[in-house]
Amino acid sequence: MRITLVGSRHFGVTTLNMLREHGVDIVRVVVADAEDRLAATARAAGIEVVVQADPKLVVSAEIADDTDLIVAAHSHARISKKALAAARLGGIGYHPSLLPRHRGIAAVEWTIKEGDPITGGTVYHLADRMDAGAIAAQEWCFVKKGETARELWERALAPLGQKLLAEVIDHAKLHNDLPAKPQDEQFATNAPALSPH
Template sequence: MRVMVIGQKWLGTEVLAMLLSQGHEVAAVAAPVGDRLATAAVAAGIPTGDPGASLAAAWVPEGVDLLVAAHAHCFITRRARQRARLGALGYHPSLLPRHRGRDAVRWVIHMREPVTGGTAYWMTDRADAGPIAAQDWCHVRPDDDAASLWRRELGPMGVRLLGQVVAEAADGRVTRVEQEEAVATWEPAFSRRPLSAA
């Protein structure tokens, strides 16, 4: 498979390493300047750039089969997705359609949910709402916080699920299960109010 990786931080770096170890051709990487993913891509000799807030079609090389988004904080435009034969695959650290939104892991902890999971899904114009490609679940321990749950379960799960779906797509198997909108939830960015001086 000829892929392009869009992302950053630990997840983006691990997904890049996984794709290369599976023998896929990584045609390009989009990552913030100075990020560890950008550094890893440059070290591997992969063309790398920072698209900013939006990945336009011009960023996607010719002949790409799949865009793989791993902790991508830029919007991947419809035309960019259409330049890849199979579209764009992303990972969300929740059991979609539950906990759509940027702070899914924090909301799981805040709501004291005993079980959560991760979802590899096909990206659309609506955030976290595209068809499901693969899912898995995990227990939330009573002493978990968002960071521990991400490090122990949800981060590694994302690498595994994305790898699974890319491998299946390379074999000609593409799963797309529509999300059930009746049970979808959207949580806003999780933030704490600043302490009052009074």
């Protein structure tokens, strides 16, 4: 399976490493910043790196030829319809909430702000609307009392993301498709960036 990885930072690097362990061919890494640690890790591994022309949008020309699946890992860019169409199975991303709850850039922060006792992670199909595509895999976890967003991310949500992405990719390799369950819009909430106090 040929994968174009779109992402950044530590979660992008751990996803790159997980993908390499899962016997897929990472044909290209797409980043918003040429100096990002994901770009450096990919270059060191001999993987082609492409820097997005627009940091908020990934276009079809930035997806490698003959890509089977686009995987987004800590990417804040929208993947265009044409870019998704350039990959045989489209694209998936990981979101650190039980979608459709807390759609948006600050899902973990809103989980803490709202006092949610339970949260989780979702691997979902990339779509036109941010964080609104069909669910491919989802799993919950408890939130510890007094836990910060960063602590929750590092303890539970980042490892859960690796686990769920691996499960969906293994499914895709075995069945040549992606699981898909529509999100229930009646439970959708937004998680916009919180302004620093």
